[in-house]
Amino acid sequence: MKASRHFDVVVVGAGVGGVAAVRKLAATGLAVALVENRLLGGECHYFGCNPSKTLLRPIEVFNLARSVPGVQQTLSDQRPDVAAVFAKRDSIIEHLSDEDRLASLRQAGVAVFRGFGRLSGQRGVLVTHPDSTEVVLQARHAVVMATGTRPYVPDVPGLADARPWTNRDLTTMTRVPRRAVVVGSGPVSVEFATILAGLGSAVTLLVRGSTLLRNCEPEVGELVAQSLRSKGVIIHFHTELSAVDRPVAGGPVTATFQDQTIEVDEIVLAAGRLINTDNLGLETVGLADGEPISVNDHLQAVGVTGRWLYALGDTTGRARLSHISTYHGRLVAEIIAARAAGRELREDELAARDAGNVAQVIFTEPQVVRVGRTESQARAEGFAVRTRTAHYPGALSFLALYRDGFDGWAKLVIDADHNRLLGATFVGPEFSELAQAATLAILAKVPTTLLRHAVAPHPTVNQVWDPLLAEESELAR
Numbered sequence: 001m002k003a004s005r006h007f008d009v010v011v012v013g014a015g016v017g018g019v020a021a022v023r024k025l026a027a028t029g030l031a032v033a034l035v036e037n038r039l040l041g042g043e044c045h046y047f048g049c050n051p052s053k054t055l056l057r058p059i060e061v062f063n064l065a066r067s068v069p070g071v072q073q074t075l076s077d078q079r080p081d082v083a084a085v086f087a088k089r090d091s092i093i094e095h096l097s098d099e100d101r102l103a104s105l106r107q108a109g110v111a112v113f114r115g116f117g118r119l120s121g122q123r124g125v126l127v128t129h130p131d132s133t134e135v136v137l138q139a140r141h142a143v144v145m146a147t148g149t150r151p152y153v154p155d156v157p158g159l160a161d162a163r164p165w166t167n168r169d170l171t172t173m174t175r176v177p178r179r180a181v182v183v184g185s186g187p188v189s190v191e192f193a194t195i196l197a198g199l200g201s202a203v204t205l206l207v208r209g210s211t212l213l214r215n216c217e218p219e220v221g222e223l224v225a226q227s228l229r230s231k232g233v234i235i236h237f238h239t240e241l242s243a244v245d246r247p248v249a250g251g252p253v254t255a256t257f258q259d260q261t262i263e264v265d266e267i268v269l270a271a272g273r274l275i276n277t278d279n280l281g282l283e284t285v286g287l288a289d290g291e292p293i294s295v296n297d298h299l300q301a302v303g304v305t306g307r308w309l310y311a312l313g314d315t316t317g318r319a320r321l322s323h324i325s326t327y328h329g330r331l332v333a334e335i336i337a338a339r340a341a342g343r344e345l346r347e348d349e350l351a352a353r354d355a356g357n358v359a360q361v362i363f364t365e366p367q368v369v370r371v372g373r374t375e376s377q378a379r380a381e382g383f384a385v386r387t388r389t390a391h392y393p394g395a396l397s398f399l400a401l402y403r404d405g406f407d408g409w410a411k412l413v414i415d416a417d418h419n420r421l422l423g424a425t426f427v428g429p430e431f432s433e434l435a436q437a438a439t440l441a442i443l444a445k446v447p448t449t450l451l452r453h454a455v456a457p458h459p460t461v462n463q464v465w466d467p468l469l470a471e472e473s474e475l476a477r
Helices: 016-027 042-047 049-065 082-092 099-107 167-171 187-198 218-230 322-340 375-380 397-402 431-443 461-469
Strands: 003-012 032-036 110-114 116-119 124-128 134-145 149-151 179-183 202-206 234-236 243-245 253-257 260-264 266-269 273-275 309-311 359-362 367-372 385-392 408-415 420-428
Touching: 003 016, 003 116, 003 322, 016 032, 016 042, 016 099, 016 110, 016 322, 032 116, 032 124, 042 049, 042 167, 049 082, 049 167, 049 187, 099 110, 116 134, 134 322, 167 187, 167 266, 179 187, 179 260, 187 202, 187 218, 187 359, 218 234, 218 367, 218 408, 218 420, 253 266, 309 322, 359 431, 367 431, 375 385, 375 408, 375 420, 385 461, 397 461, 408 461, 420 431, 420 461, 431 461
Parallel strands: 003 032, 003 134, 032 110, 134 309, 179 202, 179 266, 202 234
Antiparallel strands: 116 124, 124 134, 149 273, 243 253, 253 260, 359 367, 367 420, 385 408, 408 420
């Protein structure tokens, strides 16, 4: 018989969402267990958002300096100091050590189990340790699945044997490949192309479809493609890898596509991710392995009786963004603590409100901000839509003071029946700072006729809103 231990709550997965959940749960006095077989802190901290943005930031600042008269004349180098960039990255990811985080969690009262966790029936989690010993964790109140995603590797002849880079390799690289092929068309692929090109790599980007960033407004992909090309990136649309060959481990790689073959130093995959639910024991509670765990707005698994199984973040398929995982983690902790204390929650009480207002920033040059719905999504959902668009610095000539070569664009998607914002897209340097205002406007359902009275100070990037809202007047209807 396997050893067993009892806790109030068991959380499987120690990414940002899982860690946020256990910290808050432990603070309420509940007995909490956290199960993880990799680094505590998860993909975002060590191999995703944090290191990639640390690599992108010096490129952004360097290119900004080259675009500001009076500063550009003082620069002699053609790119940032790569060794210094890597050193800062290593500091941010704590040299791939989670010992400080482990100590902090234990000090907070969390029992941490190093091993692989999978469901073993109702309220049970089987943990297999690295030495193959096993223990069953039994939860009195709840089990939370926060198992995240992993890179998708296309089934291309020779690709797996060539040991392509994934996000883990790119974000922790210790050398910049002289030549690289990047595969993909989404946010990760365009950020990786920006990093590699900015640090001196000759980049070829292979895109299966006809556009970059297909889930954004069509203009966004065109602006980002134009920017990447200006940095020397070669983009092939309607293109897929057909074969890969790497005769010598660590040596050059040949990539074949569209009846042509090129030689590069690394192939970088950014062609999507798979949800880590294919070996979680979901079948023991009547759910399908390998699929997202569908949840209601209390983040409880749909189809599991007793409301004891929860899921958050990437595992739910609602949004694959670390900030949403963190939000879910804190919220699920409040929900579980309330129910453990005997409270029955109303349907709208402590309900997740991320649907329709998720914000995302893509840190290319220019930056891309997307909040809520695109125009096509809003129309597909049956909304009566009107839009407002503007180009910059044309609409606000003073924005040219930020840099030479300024090129920006923005679009608001408005519910024409209720004069409320449904979505917003901003493309431009430093435009990431516009995300929160748009999120608040959508979440709070602020009428655009009221939003126009939120006057931005001059001269700031926040004035990007001004030409978009100038016509939002009651007199205009």
